[in-house]
Amino acid sequence: MPYSGSGSVSLDGGARARRRPRGALGATALRGGRTWLTRRPSPYVVLGGLFWVVLTLAYWRVSPCCDSGRYAAVIERLRWDLWHPAHPTADLPGAGSPAYSPYAVVQGVVARLTGLSGWALVELAGPLNLLVLLTGVGRFVRVLTPRPWAPVLALLFMTLLWGTERIVWSGHLGLMSMTTTLGHPSTFAIGLTFWAWAWTGARARGGGLSRGVRYVGPSGLGSAWAYAGLGALYGLIVLTHQVTAVAAAAGAVALVAAWQRGWWGPVVGRWALTGAVALAVAVAWPYHGVPAPAGGAGGDGTHRLLYTGMVGHLWLALLGLPALWARARRSPRDPLVLMFGAQCLVAAYGWVGGHYAYGGVLGLAAVPAQVALAVELAAPRPWGRGRRVLGAVAAAGVCVGFLTVQAGAVVPRSLDPVGFEQPPRPPAYAWAARHVGAGEVLLTDGYVAERALPGYGVNMAAPPWPDPALDEAARRRRYADVGAYLDPAATRAERTEIARRYGVRWLLLTRWRAVPEEAVVVDWNPRSGEVLARIAP
Template identity: 60%
Template sequence: MTSQDALTPRPAATLTRGAVRGATALRGGRSWRPTPFFVCGGLFWLVMTLAYWRVPMCCDFGQHAAVVERLRASLLHPRHPMADLPGAGSPYYSPYALAQGVFARATGLAGWEVVKLAGPLNLLVLLSGLNRFVRTLTSRPWAPVLALLAMVLLWGTRTAWWSGYLGLLSMTGNLGYPSTFAIGLTFWAWAGAAKLRTGGPWWGYGGLGVLMGVILLIHPITSVAALIGLGATAIPPPGTRNRARSHNRATLSPLTGWPTALLATAAVTSIWPYYDVLSLVGDSSVDHIHRQLYTEMPARFWLALIGLPALWLRFRRDRRDPLAVMFALDVLVIAYGWVTGHYTYGRILGLTLVPLQFSLAIALAAPRPWAWPRRTLGLCAATGAALGFLTVQAGAVVPRGFDQPPMWPTYVWAAQHIPPGDVVLTDGYRPTRSLPGYGPNLLAPAWPDPALDERERERRLTAVRAYLSPGSTRSERTAVARRYGVRWLLLDKSQRLPAEAVMVAWSPRTGEVLARVDGGSPRESR
């Protein structure tokens, strides 16, 4: 710059554009203003974190806490999550779980404490991913807020409580689960795919492929819906040629970019040492558990159909609309699960509602929300949200007067007497799902796992029934205890305490009894 240029005054507009971001309006700069989603999403994060923390360990929580406990004991060779058996091949040992195990070892926290702390982090990933994805569909500032409200309220008038279901009530139990983290990453992946629809840098496609590989390893069934959404979002708009947008060698067209992403996904999943994700293809061991996902579907999900008119209009305007394509393909996958008996595919039902919910939110966030017929749609949405809140979801944040999340009893009273790794024999529904989260092992795991042959699990379940049978003899019980290394019994108040067992503790809330037996060293499990 010459001396003459330096002395020449700049136009006021130039001074304004060059002002430091964050300067006050008095100095001609722009002050940062929080977006509606930053405020509303932040409040939602705080309220739901507190709501999640008030719900005790229940349902699948103990399983995920047990995974952290096993990794805390051995990062490289963790045992089976719930039994004193080898854990090689268990899909629970994902990158997400490994990170939790490293954190537990570094901090000394117990598995259940790590899972509790994971809830706020997972929710942050979920909310930021939602905001990012919705912003690729519309620039309307209130659309992400309305999408969040629709996602947590517009379900049905009967409780849908399952991992990966993002209704307000269900979130109080599953925020700390891998499925919630995987769904948050899925939203981020869809947002990334939208930016690469017409081409992009090779590292963009490669990074997206790595992200999809991580989702696949963390929660394989969520990856089915994630892949469907990725394909729907990545469809180039009409009139877009399949070529790179510049002559830069680092920029790829979709024709070469998406194979790059696929290769990155394959590389991530193939090098993961804990389990082979391809071994899960065709696995039907948990299909019978998921059959209940298909029961009472209208009552559980009908409020989401309020968004169907908005989704239909999007399809009428653009046959390649990502939300419309996503919804159609998700419905086909769910139908396939029903027809074939592979009911596990019903796990994507939670994400199947997203196109309906987000389409409705985007329509209501339009510049003239009260123009007919949008006014009618808005009234239906408000009525549906109120109905869903009052009939199902309110118990998540209102402690009395509504149906509450499951409030299972704690098993700290028993776990404090049991050294980590000791084998416990019990057939109670709640202790078999909760107790391993504190460190003990079960004789018979509650759920199937590819790391354990299902025939062996059935033999162990038979052994538990034989031991607890009123007609069992002392010698029969001793044989079971020694074979599997049983050192503890946890019995409910209706079960008889064997003569050779010594009561150690009992729960005044449930009447359950913890007793010590001498099972010696197991012959088969070590």
């Protein structure tokens, strides 16, 4: 029955439906009836809220690392010029860089309005991205089942059932990985993906996001707007994080194939509208076109690690395969089964074709198995022998995952009686950035330094990340020139030519590297032994 939005629907003797008058709401509340003011929160609201607090505090206690410098650098470039930002990490134009997504532009606007630094906004983005992720997971699981404990178990399995080897990578939802990557655009994109899947599944089943509510409107107008809005959401995912968008599209196709019934003209037209709007949003974005998921040819080499370490990083997620198998026996068109197959096909394509950047979907490929396990174990009792065994194995897997890899993410070292492995804690480079002017070019031999300093507004002679705004061959030539500059056999004239070619004015060298004769030491870090030197004009 379509719900018109006024009053509520009750059944009288199972034969007659009547609406309660609007004025009856207060009387019901006075009599002790349940309203939105008195309704008990679901287990997921309570435990998910507690999880949000714990993980936010864990994220804030860890120093930003890895790709955080890149995202802070993007915000800094947008602060300088919102409409024509420079290359995120080099003294070059930034036209065509997929780093300038709607997500990043909003952060750039906030930076310009508030004066907050790029690093500060990456820190503040963590709890906001986590909120989008948690609400998306809850909504997606509720589309699959109304069991109240299913989202709680899904969250438990998605954060602990991974592997027994540590991985810190965008797109992986393990505690250790999220403690480091909460502030990254990938986390926001994954949260939007769960919302998009929930919306897609609800539309394919013929309903809206809320249980028992259908979209109504003249001549199906409300339904058309819903499909268009869904397309805009997928377009936003494409612009925010391209590898996640590939996984989102594969999951969407699986959900529609599983649940859509009756492929007549209007149905095909509505899903075509979703795809057309998604494409239009992605193409119309003024900062860049639709980029390849790899983000440049140089991304494949880095992402190859996702395949070579796949077993150690993911084997605990395979504990959900029996639950997927049970769902497949009940229905070969089960959405989680089809979604798992689609994600695995994308990952296999990346491996066979040598496009290793598609290995980024492996993090979301584990989700169908983890969610299937949660839905199976959330079923009401009595449990059969098979379900009891499955529950015991899942509990053992949770303990193994937590104790071997994930515990250090949320257990501070001061409260750790065992010595869990902690998240990476790279050194900060504010001591060097206070000497280097914004936009000046620096050359370094430090792996961590070249990834952190761009977040302070410093440009690198050799950009550490591939980006379509700079041809990959040119980026490799820059790295070769940096190596030639640092070669002990290089002459002063050769070093001067390389420095002039890229406008290098600063050097940051590790303790093992001698300072060239033409450079003057300005500062040093007694903890790491790194030296900051200025090249004499």
